[in-house]
Amino acid sequence: MKSAIFSSAFAIFATLATAVPTAAPADIVARDQVKQVILSSAVVNIQEDAANTPLGVTYKAIVSRVNGKHNSQALVKFDFPDGLTGYKCKLDFAYPAQFSGTGEIQVFTIGDTNIGNATFNKRPFRDQFKGTFRVAGWGEAVVLDASGLTFDCPAKGAKAYEVVSQGDSNDVEWYAPGGGLRIDVL
16 A cells, blocks of 8 residues: 555656746746845835825735826835845735736835835935836746846945836735735745
């Protein structure tokens, strides 16, 4: 009986091992190459429909647009620990709480890390485009444009990003710090 169970288990694992792809797409980093994961330290939603109202720091980020209006965007802050000089950092996105529509989001750097009182009309300026993701499932998002996702890790300090909807009917939400935008140290 034990040998039959062992043989069956071995056959299943052998089948699964042959089904594993041998090469990963260029934008996917193997888990053993990730030295550290930096999760967000603050998330602030800003909404077009409450353009002058500061919504404050929250745990649930909402990025959406309905019929080209009613924009909701998320400002996301990360605190980098000391000792990362010489490493590469990569923005990544995973584990949404909800998504619909195009599922596409774009990430930009912003000009200030003081985001707590930001509003849609009074917020840090949008600076550099970093990349585009498509949320298509409950795990890792698909990278559509990785042009600025990888960068030199800062020595220490904070950086903040703005996450915006791409597409006219879209909704991507996540619970921070466990899901959503993160930084992998490579």
